[in-house]
Amino acid sequence: MSQQYWEQRYLAQDMPWEKGAPSPGLVDFLAANPDLKRGTVCVPGCGTGHDAREFAKAGFDTFGYDLAPSAIALADENTKAEGIVAKFLLGDFLRDQPPQLFDWLFEHTLFCAINPSERDEYVRATLRWLKPGRDYLAVNYFIPDTDGPPFGVERAEIWQRFSPHFELLAEWTPRSYPNRTNLERMFWWRRK
Numbered sequence: 001m002s003q004q005y006w007e008q009r010y011l012a013q014d015m016p017w018e019k020g021a022p023s024p025g026l027v028d029f030l031a032a033n034p035d036l037k038r039g040t041v042c043v044p045g046c047g048t049g050h051d052a053r054e055f056a057k058a059g060f061d062t063f064g065y066d067l068a069p070s071a072i073a074l075a076d077e078n079t080k081a082e083g084i085v086a087k088f089l090l091g092d093f094l095r096d097q098p099p100q101l102f103d104w105l106f107e108h109t110l111f112c113a114i115n116p117s118e119r120d121e122y123v124r125a126t127l128r129w130l131k132p133g134r135d136y137l138a139v140n141y142f143i144p145d146t147d148g149p150p151f152g153v154e155r156a157e158i159w160q161r162f163s164p165h166f167e168l169l170a171e172w173t174p175r176s177y178p179n180r181t182n183l184e185r186m187f188w189w190r191r192k
């Protein structure tokens, strides 16, 4: 999907993914793991910034990236309004060279938003943006849809794509927004 496609969705306010709150799975993960090693976190496809703000509130040095200028403007505005410090930058996670390497990478509804033909590029991007030995936390969306976005994925594909490059520390079914209950799965990976 092009930058124009995503920007148009924001301009038309056609954003069914926008729940007005961070991923419940992320909220629970941060609450259950208060002693995580802090550092920088990259939230690619950050949208209006709910997940990024959750990381910032938990003490991470937070960077949100998005392809759509309107998403970045909204994320910045909402974050300043809440008095939270996080940086939001226009960027293409799949194609850009990262301005820095990150300690944490958080996936939430970007993998399912890209065209499945771009998934090889997505995996290469995780390796480009994340420091070796550091953590990739993902909320994956296990739906059957092939006419996305969102595009579905199954566990077998997630395993096949990521396990060669990452050690799986844990996986679980998280608490979800009401319309995604039992359709999400979280994976906590460490880059080899």
Ligand SMILES: C[S@@+](CC[C@H](N)C(=O)[O-])C[C@H]1O[C@@H](n2cnc3c(N)ncnc32)[C@H](O)[C@@H]1O
Binding pocket: 001, 006, 007, 017, 018, 019, 044, 045, 046, 047, 048, 065, 066, 067, 068, 071, 091, 092, 093, 094, 095, 108, 109, 110, 113, 114
């Ligand atoms: C389905 S929305 C999810 C937004 C946010 N993660 C959330 O859950 O509210 C997907 C987001 O990814 C952004 N996006 C799509 N392709 C991207 C890319 N290659 N690099 C960075 N952002 C991208 C879109 O502009 C959009 O904001």
